[in-house]
Each structure stands twice: as structure tokens, then as C-alpha cells.
Amino acid sequence: MEKRLADGSIELIQADITGLQVDAIVTAANSGLRGGGGVDGAVHRAAGPRLLEACRSIGGCQTGSAVATDAFNLGQNGVKYVLHAVGPVWRGGTQSEPNLLRNAYATSLKIAREKKCSSIAFPSISTGVYGFPIDKAAPLALLTCKEFLESEPGDLLRIVFALFDQATLETFESALNNL
């Protein structure tokens, strides 16, 4: 499913994000940038051990923000950057989780623009181990992308959501229909 907007597009697919040919791949990292399981494990495996070294030299990243590194072995697919976005752990919704999630997406988009990327792929940040309810996370993720494309004029940006499982894809599809 795809929605075209003035300054780009939002596409939803069911896929392993590490197989995509985009300028920037976003991973759902922790604030220590220590690597992990889930999508972060898959991205680190695909990029190779130099990714963790690059993360170590950066040191960390605040929740609700993102940092860029080289894509290392993912460069073989044409990927230029890995963006390490740190979403919030869900604590019931009263600890600014929605804002922090939106900021993790928005910072990634801003970095992608600064680095002149024409395409970026996101996973569903925070909705795995971090427990953010998917029915709340999907509309926030999509609204943040839509507002970015509408309010930050620039070159066309193709935004792809690589969603791992069918249920997550379906929740994003219904949120995109209602956007």
C-alpha cells in the first residue's frame, strides 16, 4: 500500500528491513547503542561488527532521538546510512511515550534530509520488546511522516515501512487509510 504526498510518499510492505535497497535504514536501538535482538539484531548482523564499533565510538543516544552511522556491509545493497533511533519503553502512556516515539521518527527523517537521502526505511519502532501498543504506535508513526513531508519542503523523500509480521502490516494499513 502506498500514499503519495506533496514532497514524497509513504509505502507499507511486509519485509525484513535488511533486504531493502534504500539510502537509509532505521533500526530500533537502545540508548546505549549496544545492539540487541529484534530488528536491531538483524541490522547489526547484516551490517557486520564494524557497526557496533561505530556505535561504541558514538557512545549513546537519548530516547526520542537518533544518530547516523555508516552502513558497512549493508552498503552492498546500496544502503548509505544506518540510523539508530531510540524509541521509548512503554510504561502505560503517561511518561511522554507518544511524544518520544514521534521524536524518534522525526529526528530520523531530519537526519535523512540533512544527508540528502532520497529513500528511508523504518521498522515499527518500540512495538516489539519495548511494548508500545501497535494500535497507538502506527498512527503516530504515520502522522509524524506525513507532517514531516508537508512541513519540511525539500527533495522528494520515499518513506518505506518494512513491517515484519502480518498483524503489524494490517494495523499500519488501517492507520494509513485513516491518515
Ligand code: APR
Ligand atoms: N525487519 C523489520 N522489522 C523487524 C525485523 C526485521 N528484520 N526484526 C524484527 N522486526 C520488528 C518486530 O517484529 C517489531 O514489530 O521490529 C519491530 C520492533 O521490535 P524490536 O526490534 O523489539 O524493537 P523495540 O520494541 O523498539 O525494542 C528495542 O530491543 O533489540 C533491542 O537493542 C534493541 O534494546 C532495544 C530494543
